[in-house]
Amino acid sequence: MKFLKSALVLAAGTAFIGALTLGAGSRALLAQDLEPDQILHPAPDSWPLYHGDYSGKRHSSLTQITPGNIAGLSLVWAFQTNQLATIKSSPLLVDGILYFTVPDNVWAVDARSGHLLWHFNHTTTEGDHIGHRGVAMYKGWLYFTTPDAHLISLNAKDGTVRWDKLIADVKQGYWSTMSPLIVRNHVIAGVGGDLDNLTGYLRSFDPETGATQWQWDASPAAGTPNATTGGMTWVTGTYDPELNLIFWGTGNPTPVLNGTVRPGSDHWTCSIVAINPDTGKLAWGFQPSPHDTHDWDAVEVPVLVDADFHGQSKKMLMQASRNGYFFVLDRTNGKSLLTSPFVPANWTLGVGKNGEPIPNPDKEPKPDGRLIAPDEGGATNYRSPSFDPKTGLFIVDARASYSLYFAKPADGAYGWAGADYGVWGKGMIEAIDYQTGKIRWSHEVGPYGSGAGVLTTDSGLTISGDSTGSVLALDTSDGKTLWHAGTGGPMQSSPITYELDGRQYIVTSSGGVLFSWALPPGAHTSEHPVKHTH
Amino acid sequence: MNRIRAVVIPVSIAGFLALQIGLFQSDKKPVHAASALTNSTSSGAQATVPASSPTPDGIGSASYAKRCAICHGEQREGILPAFPPLIGINHQLTNDQITLLIHNGKGRMPGFASIPSEELTALLKYLDSAPAMTPALTAGPAGNRRGPQLSGEAAAGGALFLQNCAFCHGRDAMGGETGPDLTQSKLVQTDADGSKISAVVREGRIEKKMPAFQFSNQELLSLVAFIRARETAAAAMKGNRRGVDVSDLQTGNVESGKRYFNGAGGCSKCHSPTGDLAGVARRYEGLRLEERMLYPRDAKSTVAVTLPSGEKVSGTLAYRDEFTIGLRDSSGTYRSWPVENIKYTVDSPVDAHAAQFPKYTDDDIHNLMAYLQTLR
Numbered sequence: 008m009k010f011l012k013s014a015l016v017l018a019a020g021t022a023f024i025g026a027l028t029l030g031a032g033s034r035a036l037l038a039q040d041l042e043p044d045q046i047l048h049p050a051p052d053s054w055p056l057y058h059g060d061y062s063g064k065r066h067s068s069l070t071q072i073t074p075g076n077i078a079g080l081s082l083v084w085a086f087q088t089n090q091l092a093t094i095k096s097s098p099l100l101v102d103g104i105l106y107f108t109v110p111d112n113v114w115a116v117d118a119r120s121g122h123l124l125w126h127f128n129h130t131t132t133e134g135d136h137i138g139h140r141g142v143a144m145y146k147g148w149l150y151f152t153t154p155d156a157h158l159i160s161l162n163a164k165d166g167t168v169r170w171d172k173l174i175a176d177v178k179q180g181y182w183s184t185m186s187p188l189i190v191r192n193h194v195i196a197g198v199g200g201d202l203d204n205l206t207g208y209l210r211s212f213d214p215e216t217g218a219t220q221w222q223w224d225a226s227p228a229a230g231t232p233n234a235t236t237g238g239m240t241w242v243t244g245t246y247d248p249e250l251n252l253i254f255w256g257t258g259n260p261t262p263v264l265n266g267t268v269r270p271g272s273d274h275w276t277c278s279i280v281a282i283n284p285d286t287g288k289l290a291w292g293f294q295p296s297p298h299d300t301h302d303w304d305a306v307e308v309p310v311l312v313d314a315d316f317h318g319q320s321k322k323m324l325m326q327a328s329r330n331g332y333f334f335v336l337d338r339t340n341g342k343s344l345l346t347s348p349f350v351p352a353n354w355t356l357g358v359g360k361n362g363e364p365i366p367n368p369d370k371e372p373k374p375d376g377r378l379i380a381p382d383e384g385g386a387t388n389y390r391s392p393s394f395d396p397k398t399g400l401f402i403v404d405a406r407a408s409y410s411l412y413f414a415k416p417a418d419g420a421y422g423w424a425g426a427d428y429g430v431w432g433k434g435m436i437e438a439i440d441y442q443t444g445k446i447r448w449s450h451e452v453g454p455y456g457s458g459a460g461v462l463t464t465d466s467g468l469t470i471s472g473d474s475t476g477s478v479l480a481l482d483t484s485d486g487k488t489l490w491h492a493g494t495g496g497p498m499q500s501s502p503i504t505y506e507l508d509g510r511q512y513i514v515t516s517s518g519g520v521l522f523s524w525a526l527p528p529g530a531h532t533s534e535h536p537v538k539h540t541h
Numbered sequence: 542m543n544r545i546r547a548v549v550i551p552v553s554i555a556g557f558l559a560l561q562i563g564l565f566q567s568d569k570k571p572v573h574a575a576s577a578l579t580n581s582t583s584s585g586a587q588a589t590v591p592a593s594s595p596t597p598d599g600i601g602s603a604s605y606a607k608r609c610a611i612c613h614g615e616q617r618e619g620i621l622p623a624f625p626p627l628i629g630i631n632h633q634l635t636n637d638q639i640t641l642l643i644h645n646g647k648g649r650m651p652g653f654a655s656i657p658s659e660e661l662t663a664l665l666k667y668l669d670s671a672p673a674m675t676p677a678l679t680a681g682p683a684g685n686r687r688g689p690q691l692s693g694e695a696a697a698g699g700a701l702f703l704q705n706c707a708f709c710h711g712r713d714a715m716g717g718e719t720g721p722d723l724t725q726s727k728l729v730q731t732d733a734d735g736s737k738i739s740a741v742v743r744e745g746r747i748e749k750k751m752p753a754f755q756f757s758n759q760e761l762l763s764l765v766a767f768i769r770a771r772e773t774a775a776a777a778m779k780g781n782r783r784g785v786d787v788s789d790l791q792t793g794n795v796e797s798g799k800r801y802f803n804g805a806g807g808c809s810k811c812h813s814p815t816g817d818l819a820g821v822a823r824r825y826e827g828l829r830l831e832e833r834m835l836y837p838r839d840a841k842s843t844v845a846v847t848l849p850s851g852e853k854v855s856g857t858l859a860y861r862d863e864f865t866i867g868l869r870d871s872s873g874t875y876r877s878w879p880v881e882n883i884k885y886t887v888d889s890p891v892d893a894h895a896a897q898f899p900k901y902t903d904d905d906i907h908n909l910m911a912y913l914q915t916l917r
Binding site for chain 1: 551646647648650651698703704705707708711716717718719721722748750752753754755783784785789790791792813828832833835836862863864894898899901903906907
């Protein structure tokens, strides 16, 4: 692997500034500052929110790195957190600085050199330390959720605390891992917590004062007879400024595997909901898993696509859901356009007229066990898919899997309330044709599954990873591998890309290390790619 | 929605504060909480004392027995994970807060709005009294008590467990999202000194997606103590055992299973009840047997490689990804090649198990299980 000398990077960077015309959104601000308009229209030299933009497509218009020259992609720098906690966050990039997290920790790193600017460590002794997806930013402030379900506002310049507010009560069993969504002057944060029978919710905070603006509850208050709890909100939603709606996936109902005490559909758990960001009022809801008994959170990214659907121009929402089904909705009203399985799924009696799968009661967990596809980890999980507009492909880290689900009266009706055991699984990156639900190509990534998120670019690249720790660059048109590099562990985050000083970077992670990749300076201007030096 | 929550939240906080007590102690005062229990162990009694006899207030204990014990346990030890212990509740809630809970209820806890004030006062006093015995959760394994030290150790381990392990293994270590029930784990059961548990925690189980954790030796000891305490508590559940028991997996039909084995299942193509499967039910039972039946994770594949020179190498498949193939030959030597430089064929008989998944009915599985259990 070729490591570049910093002097060379500086010289090369300077040369490129004049050589390349940057997009209209390019800014020359020196202070760390992010106005709402810059989140609405992200510049190529920024990745200002979790998904990169409000649509959740995780697709970049950058074209410097191409299928033709990616063989020369090299490591620019690696940043070591020196922690065992796995990086599951998407970094933000604002004004040349990357901000990323693991539980209790935020790092600000120079995106050009990979050197540390500041590190915020807020050790918490309570709450689940299962993972952390990253910070949000508004103007000069960062917003960081904690395992004990606080929302902390930090000064982006130095990581000092401005204020610290409660999202939820950790004593009840809540935690928080997610990167909040900023919509104008709303900081919208969600919660986790399905070890207990608790109501999932979204809460909106004032970005300046931290005052609560509204709260939307996914399920009735705990203790409501015959009603579900749950519907945690632990993955960042998306936003349509024209409709002024945020779209959010909600988690599983509780008790998790025992559905007998919560008859019916269990609204709005395992759902996709559309909510007004100013009022917190529900506009519509759609339920990928009505009456879930398999822990299939429907929190996966609700991707917003404006395109043709069977000859009609549509404002769509697409989700590859943990339960094995791919959904296309009309996001103006939540009506189904397409429901189609993308991996083996054996738990339904079919699909209802409303596009929602109909759960098979005999495939609920039973005392002597039921063989269920997919398993509890699901057909996909929190890592992001990507939508490539040119090919119309929805590309997702998918898993085929089988497992045994058990539940009996002794398991009770609180928290997990049953047992499940995965017996087999394998992973593949799948490219789904959103018009038909058909799998256009499938690229195997190893036993059990990889868990790496997906990024696509306008040049026709798909960036993801495999289960043994290789970063992969695939050709978006056919899924063939164009480039790879072993990083020592599977990617548990979703890749990002941006352009700085005229040079396109791709940032990935594995374990506690962040990697920045780019073409060697000058390589992309050459007709013939520079030979890759190992 | 906002207005309703404003009323609900204080009550629910109080209710769930109670849930945390004794479970994993308050983080604010871990030493205090642990020593409170320790004191009661040493000063209270080593032996079990009946609930009703030693308490100063007969009305309070009678009220507790009548109204609370069915859920919170005769000794206030709780029935985890659903019902919180109430020992030490006075360290967490004021009498006003407890009164509010008793009057209004919380979650599945009913309210006792009409409890006479005299009885309520006695009940509060009873709840404030020292417990008669150490709660199972914070105590060490039965028959292996090393005195007060252990309960503190297990409690400290419980706090670590909650932060790092509970998401997958369940808050009570009896299984949860992805992670197995540790109280029924063979490794836990056969780990006399905690070294096997410690090794797994330190190294992780990468192939099963369990991460490695960096704990100090003291922290590892406390985790082991906590898991032991959970094992003991689970064993005490007897007939009401959660999780998957051998007895749960007896719903199949032996004859149907035998037919499936020799027919539609295709099992007899590779396996024989008098050959490789002879005595299999003596080697494995219950869930372990069923998991192995469906997919034996440790099954070996072989690989035959032809090098550019024409040389042929074969052995046990040791590594495979998209770019590299590795094998261990008959001498135990590991060799690997970039796949583009060689030709190779992998023979994985275990793939037949994966191919069977879409074909099984649940009855097929239960019947096959019934048949395999006859191969003793």
